[in-house]
Amino acid sequence: MPVTEIKKDIYWVGVVDWNIHDFHGYSKSPQGTTYNAYLVIDDKITLFDSVPAKFQMDLYHQIRSIIPLEKIDYIVCNHIEPDHSGAMPFLMEKIQPEKVFCSKIGHRMLLDHYHQPDWPYHPVQTGDSISLGKRTVQFIETRMLHWPDSMFSYIPEEKLLISNDAFGQNIASSERFDDEIDLAMLMAEASHYYFNIVLPFSPRVIAVLDDVAKLGLEIDMIAPDHGIIWRSNVPLILQAYRDYAEQKPNKKAVIVFDTMWHSTEKMAKAIAEGLMEEGVAVRIMYLKQYHHSDVMGALADATGIICGSPTHNNGIMPLMADFLTYMKGLKPLGRVGAAFASFGWSGESLNILTEWLKSAKIEVVEPGVKCKNVPDHAKLAECKELGRQVGKAIVAKVEAEA
């Protein structure tokens, strides 16, 4: 992949990971991803971020097509997660830079990851800046966006924000910029990324956006560490992040279920009918067909989350336990939920699902519906009524907000 000059003397020197579908072991990335690194040619030649260790030779060739590596003076580590710092041991040996800049927590984390106390660390905090010659770099700590060490690097002379994981998306492409690819697809991937990675830290996102506004940063390009670079839609992605973080109610619900002999599936469809009758858009997702990260992607703009599982060995189905664990950790806010369940003899799953939803601070419409073996017309009518009740609760939430 050729390097790209994103601004005069500033290059994208990242790597495209075309075929990765398993992102960090917890989320799917069906369109692959990129690991973006940026090289600024100035009096002090500076590399911002790097790539996973397995791609270190790709990064080497990217940089080498511009300058010999040993010419680099500074390395900035905006984020220590191994997809952005994995090449550091290799780079440190090749480059032997004068200084490595990172946040204070980043310093601790670099030590914990690579066990190299002798690297020339220069921990920085919000308000600190360094001169590269013609350009300045201002550092802004963005703790828990999305790790404690995370920070932004801002180059005011270029109106360029290097934002590490914030504003990123998992897209592998030969295009580098937001005006070169389909905008709807780009926004869908930005949202999928947010709701699977950044969501629990939404209060911090709002604080960081407020900080950026307060600092009066002029930004005409946002260069994240994954995916496409924003240059024509900067206000759009900034506003989108505020919207994602605020999680305002929407007339949409996701029904997620697992099933053995399709009773729970039949119930899902009947519940959907009730929701639709109340004017709520519905998506039904079967956990054997959709990964938990796809369900979270769908939940991005949905206020309803309705979960169904038959009773299996006195518990719930394993994929439902997986989904509930994942969703609870992501701490979605302002959701309305309900549970439904079929069973053969003992029938514990409805209560288990209901308690899970409550523990995830979801407002649960009770009681849910429990069905022994196969639903008949009366049972399906009960399911439809549950759908209507949840639909009404969602509509009330939307109207209260308006």
Added chain:
Amino acid sequence: MDKYVCTLCGYVYDPAAGDPDNGVAPGTKFEDVPDDWTCPICGAGKEDFAKED
């Protein structure tokens, strides 16, 4: 004395231990921690802490 959890990153403030690196002596109740104290892990303010269940 109650422990308090940072709702952003999960750090637990234990009054018995305090946060001496940031000027809070061991034995300081959460209520007596200065208002401008922030979570040593993620920088969240006191208002982002909740009493541990």
